Amino acid sequence: MPVQVITPPAPIVTPADIPGSHAADDPAIAAMIAAVTEDIDGPGGWLGRSLGKQTLELSLSSERPDCSPRSFPPSMVKLPYLPVITDAVSVKYLDRDDTVQTVDPSDYKVFDDAVWFNPEFVFPAVAAAPDAIRIRYDAGYDGDGRNGPVPARAKQTIILCVQDLMRLQASNFAVRSETVEGVGATNYLDQDRVSAIVESACERLLARLWVPVL
Template identity: 45%
Template sequence: MPTRVLSGPAPIVTPQDIAGNHAANDPTITAMIAAVQAEIDGPLGWLGRALGLQKLEYTTGVFPCRHPGSWDLVLPYPIVVAGSVVISYRDPQGADQTIAPDDYRVVSDRYVDFRRGFVLPATDCTPDAVRIVYDAGYNGTPVEEGGTGTVPENAKLAVVLGVQQLKAISAENLFLRSEEVEGIGTFQYTVSDQAGAIIRRASERFLDGLRVYS
């Protein structure tokens, strides 16, 4: 049941948040921010949570069995933007179908609850028959207004500290690679094993309370 990033994540800090004598749009600092955040954030990171706003695609072969008292479907990498979820599937005849938004709701940041009486449809016998696309991360809109709120300050501090640590070591330890998903531009950032270990040590104590264990 893989999850991939279709776009994002949006950076949760800017070069202006990083101490030092550099421009507000310094490309090297911008790349370091992206690299540090990628080590933490969403499907590519270790935190198990989405921080910067990003569009994710979760695929599975079948809809789960419904059991009384349990959630119908759990989306990985919360926090999920409730109104963004689109659930589609391939039926046994191989035709693509979409479930109407009125037939489900998102509760508690990541759980999909189907309408009472709704019958989960049969799917094609393929490992990616069910496709769920959704936005995850903090979108800046207050929770009481239906949003996911602002990025926690400890997450921002973890990224700032990680960038400061990267600046302190050789720039050769940072690698930037870009990849493109058809129809959706996206970037993937990586760092060396040495730099990744430094980032993790620097950020773990800030992020312990946010970590999602699967």
């Protein structure tokens, strides 16, 4: 069941959240935040969860041209990349003339991150297409309602990863030891050791948020 990103996720961390002397709208830091977020969030990320509010579209294929209306789709369709914003879900389908039609919202309800079709609802005949039924929905943390704000552990993970990227760009980070006569010596951790520590911390922070995507 392919999921397409219609509207990318809203940023959940800004450059102002990253410790340092950079500007609050530093474009280089913003690019790092975007790269880290893309690696974690939504359909493109490994977390299996939506963090920033985003619009997604799940496509369901009619497996055969003679698919019976009562057998397709199932009475319940689980929406991936939760949490789902329940008041922003729409169901459309392609009819046999390849015309997009909209299912009346009274024919289904959204509960527990899934679309439940009413028992008496008979789904119309659909086209033989890989995207015969399209469920568009908003997902992520909306700051209010039942989803609430983005988990603090998710924000902290992005901040830690961005700081790691910033260290990679530091000109003196590769120095193992620097001695100034009469002053003293400064020791630096190897980047691979620091990255391993950061990666381990991030995995622990996000472990409780990870959702397997079937």
